[in-house]
Amino acid sequence: MRKAVLFIISLTLSTIAFGQINQNQNLTNNWRFGGGLGLSFGNDSYFGFNISPSIGYMVSTNLEVGGIAGYQHLSNNYYKRNLFNVGPYINFFPIENIFVRANYVYYTGKETYRTKNLQYETISESYNVEESALWLGAGYQTSGPIKFQVGAMYNVLYKDNDTGIFSSGFQPFMGVSVGL
Template identity: 40%
Template sequence: MKKIFTLGLIVINILAYSQIAMNSGKQSNRWTFGGGLGVGFGSNSYFNLQVSPRVGYKITDQLEGGIIGNVSWQSSDYYKSTMFGVGPFVNYYFARSFFIGANLQQYFINSKEKFTGYKFDTDETALYLGGGYMQSLGNNAFVQFGIMYNVLWKERSSIFSSGFIPSVGFVVGL
């Protein structure tokens, strides 16, 4: 719980600092900060918490590149697992409301079955391609809605149930 709280404070501080760095809606630098937070519940006491911080740099007014991380904790009556992912991303923005992007993630996963004690450690590479819509929240802050597809996904060998992932996140500094 301490790790989750600490990570949450770091993300809030980054967002607050980047908001202060903006002067009257005018961008003072080319750095962008943001990320997403997800929570899921299900049957058999399933619980999932996911945190995805990101840091980017505006190469041009339309092109942004950076690094994104992903930490996910899952638990149910039968197992618990932790997944950590990290990798570069690039987004191209057009018409100030839309974007297309690519995101390469290297995931490291460890899981443990609660009844047998069986431990499972693996890793997987994902290359997500997709795009979406951005809504301005004011002062160079945006919420992003999108969908991406992992072009490296294989049904029989992937730890993920599908190649498609929806995405919702916040970005400050665009």
């Protein structure tokens, strides 16, 4: 619930900030800049932060190609993860505001687990992380120079009972983009 409230506040603030853009500007520019931002809090001093800027180019009226890069930090009393990711995406618009997305992402970083032994000493074990994901999904995008996106994707490389970085193959997404 907190994630949703923080996301809605972020979207509202970005809408107000970009509301100052001249509405008579040339909308034929095909470049788009956008992405997502997230914060989360929880039990056991849980804190999460992620940022994922993106840049895309409208090749035609119904095809956008681009790239995404990102950073994610998760931590609590027992665990810490820092991940970087990068990858290309393709959005195809069969209907004006509805799109189908394919997004390959490569993740790399480090996970650290903290435990206490019988003498109550803290023991840390760190592991390097590398994983690939191929996200396929669909979503809705608003019209105008500032576009809000919402949708869902599934990682077709996800395997149940795998020790990878994902607890599920399903991932909802929300974001905003602005014409450059």
